[in-house]
Amino acid sequence: MFLSLIVMIFLITGCTYTGAIRDDFYAATQKESAKINLTVGVVDTSKNKNKAFIFGGGGYSVDIKLGAIANGLQSELSTIFEKVILTDGKRCSFCDLNVTYESIWKNTLINTTSGNLTFDTALKVNFTDAKNTTIHNFVATDTAMYNTPGSVHALGFITGFTLFALSPITIPAITNVIGEHAEQVLEETLKRQISQIGEKVVLEPSLKEFSVKNWSNNTPDSASQHVSSKYDDLMDAVTIIRTSSGFGSGFFISKDGLIVTNAHVVGNNGNVSVKLRDGRTLLGDVVRRTEAFDLAIVKVKGSGFTWLMIEDADEAPVGTDVITIGTPKGLEWTVTKGIVSANRKEVRGINVVQTDAAINAGNSGGPLISLSSGKVLGVNAFTLFRNQQAQGLNFAVSSKEVAKIVNSLPR
Known part of the structure; x- marks a missing residue:
């Protein structure tokens, strides 16, 4: 009865609630996985900014703008991708991916x-590349339940009981209660949907694969074509490993895709990009990591990879001619030559090989190879006095330590 009275009053007054979702309605939770190394633009068009949840009946209406969805998506995607920006109506020209959405x-x-x-x-959320080609579509569905607040019925009762005498006060109050509650329902529903989108994006392999391909196509020093060298077989076994925070080197130790590198190269990432000398870039899973020895094992899918043997010796003979292969300062598949200067124990008790072969940033994780046997004597790890005057004090984690972690892998 009282609801019928309210409807009649709304027919006369035509009250409208106008509002908007708050820009900061959504606060994303940080993800445990490493960020994908891509720049993403969330396209906030005028159509999306002005789109509203509109519902009316019996002379009243609710008009709530949904433009803040873009802010929510930016917050969520910022926990997944290296950089996410909010564009003003146009696609981001320098972004790797653009995101459009529809509610x-x-x-x-x-x-x-x-x-x-x-x-x-x-x-609905759509990821497209620089050519506006769809990479993946995501959809999050939900059911929104709007239950009329009890205060609406109470105000309706007062309105009817006073024979509409208080309607100039109660009717706007009813409209505001309906509208404010609708905003709460909208925000809670959109929070669930944006969170769903984030969960799906994290699990979607095509975006990680796009990141790998994107990096492969944009490296400044491609070595897919090279002049023949007597070191080709050794160089073919060496890889470049990239994460969201940087890059280093690695090398195959089996034909079925096992790669050795440094733990500090892969960091806390579960997946890394692995670039091969033939130009291919693969997605690698970090299957073993030991901070104590600064070593890690990465696995890529495939077979028939060129690989290197690990020297089975306690110490490398001093004076042995060696080469290192890696990507110093981003210069791919660089070879430097030297000798074994000494065998030492690092302060943590790790066996290391000292060499005067140059090791620079980007060489980490690459092999120190004996020229006489072609086997790996160690994994390039660090240089002492990097910022001082000393030269030629370079170190590799001994093959003895490498063998320990390799032999610990399940067969």
């Missing part, structure tokens, strides 16, 4: 007695 609301149930509403809703 759809369909009223599926109206309870005319209670005023309760049910909506089926979907948030």
